[in-house]
Amino acid sequence: xxxxxxxxxxKKIRDxxxxxxxxxxxxxxxxxxxxxxxxMATCGIAAGSKETMNYFLNHLEENxxxxxxxxxxxxxxxFAEPTVEITKPGxxxxxxxxxxxxxxxxxxxxxxxxxxxxxxxxxVNYQSI
Amino acid sequence: xxxxxxxxMDIVQNSIRAEATWIIIRLCEEPATDLFSIxxxxxxxxxxxxxxxxxxxxxxxxxxxxxxxxxxxxxxxNAERTGGQLTITSQPGVGTTVKATFSHSHLDRPPLGDLxxxxxxxxxxxxxxxxxxxxxxxxxxxxxxxxxINAVLEGVPISHPDILPALQxxxxxxxxxIQADQPQQSNSHQSSNIK
Numbered sequence: 001x002x003x004x005x006x007x008x009x010x011k012k013i014r015d016x017x018x019x020x021x022x023x024x025x026x027x028x029x030x031x032x033x034x035x036x037x038x039x040m041a042t043c044g045i046a047a048g049s050k051e052t053m054n055y056f057l058n059h060l061e062e063n064x065x066x067x068x069x070x071x072x073x074x075x076x077x078x079f080a081e082p083t084v085e086i087t088k089p090g091x092x093x094x095x096x097x098x099x100x101x102x103x104x105x106x107x108x109x110x111x112x113x114x115x116x117x118x119x120x121x122x123x124v125n126y127q128s129i
Numbered sequence: 130x131x132x133x134x135x136x137x138m139d140i141v142q143n144s145i146r147a148e149a150t151w152i153i154i155r156l157c158e159e160p161a162t163d164l165f166s167i168x169x170x171x172x173x174x175x176x177x178x179x180x181x182x183x184x185x186x187x188x189x190x191x192x193x194x195x196x197x198x199x200x201x202x203x204x205x206x207n208a209e210r211t212g213g214q215l216t217i218t219s220q221p222g223v224g225t226t227v228k229a230t231f232s233h234s235h236l237d238r239p240p241l242g243d244l245x246x247x248x249x250x251x252x253x254x255x256x257x258x259x260x261x262x263x264x265x266x267x268x269x270x271x272x273x274x275x276x277x278i279n280a281v282l283e284g285v286p287i288s289h290p291d292i293l294p295a296l297q298x299x300x301x302x303x304x305x306x307i308q309a310d311q312p313q314q315s316n317s318h319q320s321s322n323i324k
Contacts, residue, residue, distance in 0.1 A: 004299045005306075007273075011281045013295040018285060040142055040254070042200040045135050050243075053250050061290040069288070071254040073146065076194030 034067035034112065035087040041074035047081035048100065055101045056084075056108075065112050077122055086111065095122045130203055132242025133167060139200045140169050140227055141251055146191070147173025147225065149258065154248075156264045158233060158309070165213075165231040165238060172224040181219050204229050211235035241310035245300040252278075252296070253288045264309060271303040 038053040080097030087093040110116040149171035183189040190198030205215040213230035263272045
């Protein structure tokens with residue numbers, strides 16, 4: 001990768017990207033994209049959630065997945081950090097616990113690509129009859 | 130927390146929860162006076178005196194999902210362990226400033242860690258917050274502002290998979306240039322003499 005040091009260098013990259021980008025506005029329809037929320041409170045950070053978030057950001061595109069990756073606070077599952085909440089369009093959110101980079105890869109390959117559930121789900125939103 | 134950038138990530142989350150729209154992060158390294166300081170200033174909702182008096186207590190938190198809040202106490206512990214201190218000033222409706230000082234050379238001062246990663250993650254996760262960053266060392270100063278970056282990007286989102294690594298790269302190169310978190314010049318000379 002070429003060296004990027006100034007805003008001018010960044011602009012060059014941006015201009016390259018602009019020619020590739022089709023003009024759909026992501027931010028206008030966030031609900032149509034997969035939402036990935038990485039818990040980033042003290043407990044999560046101490047358990048390595050920065051690495052987890054970085055892993056998702058860097059490995060979604062190569063797998064052809066379009067998603068919005070953001071941060072959220074502590075959900076009270078400090079024992080299971082790093083936790084990640086994933087909401088697929090039209091589905092209930094699912095919280096995964098103990099998501100290190102290995103687990104993140106498994107989630108990308110199984111849940112995000114094929115809707116296949118993986119171990120480590122924290123059951124929060126079951127519904128009683 | 131194993132490094133200072135984790136602390137920064139953590140304290141900035143407080144500012145985000147306080148609904149800040151502008152967060153200023155200032156780092157200052159002065160090996161000559163043995164000072165390493167981190168300052169995080171926001172324009173969030175601020176705290177009244179009663180709340181301010183309680184935030185250093187590990188059993189105080191504004192959350193309801195758990196009973197402890199360790200972000201501030203952990204930072205204070207790390208700062209005081211090196212002979213530094215933590216100061217918090219806040220005004221309701223104006224904002225809050227958290228400043229931690231460390232002894233630069235102290236063995237117990239955690240390393241800076243991957244600051245470029247921390248900053249880009251914060252910027253990507255909070256596209257509506259303006260981040261200003263200022264890092265001063267004995268060599269020089271590096272500063273950036275997400276307002277300038279967004280102006281350059283002209284509508285291309287920072288989270289774009291080509292932009293993100295470029296931004297991280299840019300911050301990393303510039304921090305390397307001002308020798309962020311490098312041991313004092315004299316120390317490295319000494320160690321090379323010993324070899």
